[in-house]
Amino acid sequence: MKVLKFGGTSVGSAQRMKEVAKLILDGEQKIVVLSAMSGTTNTLVEISDYLYKKNPVGANEVINALERKYMTTIEELYSTEEYKELAKETIKANFGYIRSFTKDLFTLFEEKVVLAQGELMSTAMFNLYLKECGVKSALLPALEYARTDKNAEPDPAYIREKLTALLAETPDQEIYITQGYICRNAYGEIDNLQRGGSDYSASLIGAAIDADEIQIWTDIDGMHNNDPRYVEGTTPVRQLHFEEAAELAYFGAKILHPTCITPAKLNNIPVRLLNTMDPSAPGTLISNETEMNKIKAVAAKDGITSIKIKSGRMLMAYGFMRKVFEIFESYQTPVDMVTTSEVGVSLTIDNQRHLPEILDELKKFGTVTVDSEMVIICVVGDLEWTNLGFEAKVVEALKNIPVRMISYGGSNYNISILVKAEDKKAALQSLSENLFQ
Ligand code: ADP
Ligand code: ASP
Numbered sequence: 001m002k003v004l005k006f007g008g009t010s011v012g013s014a015q016r017m018k019e020v021a022k023l024i025l026d027g028e029q030k031i032v033v034l035s036a037m038s039g040t041t042n043t044l045v046e047i048s049d050y051l052y053k054k055n056p057v058g059a060n061e062v063i064n065a066l067e068r069k070y071m072t073t074i075e076e077l078y079s080t081e082e083y084k085e086l087a088k089e090t091i092k093a094n095f096g097y098i099r100s101f102t103k104d105l106f107t108l109f110e111e112k113v114v115l116a117q118g119e120l121m122s123t124a125m126f127n128l129y130l131k132e133c134g135v136k137s138a139l140l141p142a143l144e145y146a147r148t149d150k151n152a153e154p155d156p157a158y159i160r161e162k163l164t165a166l167l168a169e170t171p172d173q174e175i176y177i178t179q180g181y182i183c184r185n186a187y188g189e190i191d192n193l194q195r196g197g198s199d200y201s202a203s204l205i206g207a208a209i210d211a212d213e214i215q216i217w218t219d220i221d222g223m224h225n226n227d228p229r230y231v232e233g234t235t236p237v238r239q240l241h242f243e244e245a246a247e248l249a250y251f252g253a254k255i256l257h258p259t260c261i262t263p264a265k266l267n268n269i270p271v272r273l274l275n276t277m278d279p280s281a282p283g284t285l286i287s288n289e290t291e292m293n294k295i296k297a298v299a300a301k302d303g304i305t306s307i308k309i310k311s312g313r314m315l316m317a318y319g320f321m322r323k324v325f326e327i328f329e330s331y332q333t334p335v336d337m338v339t340t341s342e343v344g345v346s347l348t349i350d351n352q353r354h355l356p357e358i359l360d361e362l363k364k365f366g367t368v369t370v371d372s373e374m375v376i377i378c379v380v381g382d383l384e385w386t387n388l389g390f391e392a393k394v395v396e397a398l399k400n401i402p403v404r405m406i407s408y409g410g411s412n413y414n415i416s417i418l419v420k421a422e423d424k425k426a427a428l429q430s431l432s433e434n435l436f437q
């Protein structure tokens, strides 16, 4: 069975939902994972902000406007009065639930419940639409099988067991529809897989059912060779290795959630990126194969802080690195890039929550320098070290941009370069000109 995930823009209007229905109805059984309609999750975040700030009036205005939008979509989506009524009743219940949070204490827990309504509504509406069209479809409630453990990591064994049981309970459907993004945590509370997490849901579901293929349908023809939001004239990359795609996703290619490739890679399930606006376009195939000896794409990850620790004690010493990294571990702060010299080490983090405490502890080892508002530019491809010349091309492309760190050799697939946020666009453009034109 295949798993097909449709993002927010792909289900962003009645017309788009109708097109998705046409696209998936080919007689083959499949699991369809949906995001919330585009803009909905952002609006739910906005509502939550009002409620955190104890402004129920502001929240209600936004809730009412969003509800009106849904009622219009319902009028356009269904052709019969019966289904219009059914859908209105269902969606009004979701909005009633959201409104119930305007009266009480609002915490992180309530926010997660509010954020979950987007995917609950899009899937309920789409399922009703398929039923109106006479399709045998069923909902697989994500809150009954998608779960994270005590470390907030997805629990693949639990997901596999529960999802298999749910599928067995509702056999013989053509289309199984489920919510991306939302899950329960180890304590059974409603939670989510972070913004953009529907891609991750699709990959976890694919792994859980040993899918033949995971398809991520979005608004662009596959993974482009650079970020189309910053660079003009980017072109699709037709084939990527799992490792290459994982690096691009982790380092900022928004088309994929940062960790969504991992479950597919571990289970060797190909991932295809496809375009809902142009379904016959070839898109990108991500698998164990790749074009050799080639730089494929560039991505950028924002919000990076670099930290340099310079210490006389590092000279010829062992154990220094361990002590430095233990500090990051004790504050549960992942390190992305590392570069070293004989007297110092520089590294980068993207989570600044414990930065003051981390800096206090690092100062025990030597002089500490911090650069904030940095960006990691990541160049990805088959960059095996015996292949000649690609490092030179990357460095040449960046010759007019101040570079704070360069890291290569951690894998055969990437070179990472740290630059100031203000130089990001120029760096991406220059890399495109020098590497792909
Ligand atoms: P969805 O709502 O379907 O999940 P997203 O907005 O999350 O869609 O991801 C698709 C968007 O990712 C594209 O519209 C594009 O602007 C952006 N993007 C950033 N980098 C890339 C890239 N390298 N290739 C393709 N798209 C990219
Ligand atoms: N709806 C969620 C978001 O906007 C999840 C997703 O679209 O992947 O972040």
Ligand code: MG
Binding pocket: 007, 196, 199, 254, 255, 256, 257
């Ligand atoms: Mg997305």
